[in-house]
Amino acid sequence: MNELLKQLAPVPQKRPLLPSLSPQAELALLCRVLYREGYSDHIAGHISYLQDDGSILVNPWExxxxxxxxxxxxxxDESGKVIEGGWNVTPAINLHTEIHARRSDVKVIIHNHSRYGTVWANAGRVPPIYDQTSAQVSGELKLMDEYNVTVNESSEGARCAELLGKAKWALLVNHGVLVVAKDIAQAHLRAVTLEWRARTAWEVEALGGGKPMPSDVAQGLGDMxxxxxxxxxxxxxxxREIRLDASVLDD
Known part of the structure; x- marks a missing residue:
């Protein structure tokens, strides 16, 4: 395991892997990247990014x-009121503010109706882990039957936050997916792993089923x-997103 960790350790770079990015640019890029990964239900979905001053960056509703x-x-601001920007915030922002208020370890929260993650959420089932990429994140994928009322109700945001507890991610039954993380890079890894896992499991089951990865092996990979x-x-x-459309960085 120690040798594997050494192999994963970053090596010094002769040039930066990315230009210097503002937090707003990081968030816009995360939205673009995840859209390409299947987080693409029209204008649905929101990502919040907690800043050191206590303010929260979020993508606009429109x-x-x-x-x-x-x-x-x-x-x-910490209550979810817009203090900077020319658009409107999602009515479901209380989901984010409630989680941020409870989890000091969480700086990024992603909610969307990703293509395959939502299929499993609608089925009320957790997708098995069939391959290494699906095992990149360890820990329970919670199944939360939270759709008693719409998530923009203040009580429902609080209820979702309580049900999530200390988990990294969740499937919201009859709704979509929820991912939390300490930073943008971790949020990206968790979100793409969830959708890959959901898609791969759907494809394997479409073929008639398969043998899931042993749980201890999957756990070890995810921990690492x-x-x-x-x-x-x-x-x-x-x-890749910057190459395709550099205007994503425009402020």
């Missing part, structure tokens, strides 16, 4: 994730990769 730029990102980060992955995916 724009799809594949069209966002850094200049579109809103800044909110999520625990130490996946070097260079976030940067590579962000560079």
């Amino acid at each position: 724009l799809a994730w594949d069209e966002l730029t850094a200049g579109d990102i809103l800044r909110l 990769i999520d625990g130490n980060g996946f070097p260079f992955l976030w940067e590579a995916m962000a560079r």
Whole structure:
């Protein structure tokens, strides 16, 4: 295991993997990257990014994730009120404020109706782990039957936050997915791993089923990769988005 950790450790770079990015640019890039991964239910979905001063950056309600730029990102106070930006915030922002208030370890929260994650959520089932990429994140994938009322109800945001507890991620039955993380790179890894796992499990079951990875092996992989980060992955995916449309960085 120690040798594997050494192999995963970043090596010094002769040049930066990404240009210097503002927090707003990081968030816009995360939205673009995840849209390409299946987080693409029209204008649905929101990502919050807690800042050191206690304010919260979030994508606006009106724009799809594949069209966002850094200049579109809103800044909110801790109650969810817009204090900077020219768009509106999602009515479901209470889901984010409630989790941020309870989890000092969480700086990034992702909620969306990802294509395959939502299939499993709608089925009320947790997708098995069939391959290494699906095992990149360890820990329970919680199944939360939270859709008693719409999530924009203040009571429901609090209830979701309580049900999540200390978990990293969850499937919201009849709704979508929820991912929390300490920073942008970890949020990206967890979100793409969840959707990959959901899609791969769906494909394997469509073939008639398969043999899931042994739980101890999956746990070890997830502890190593999520625990130490996946070097260079976030940067590579962000560079791709910048190559495709550099306006994502416009402020």
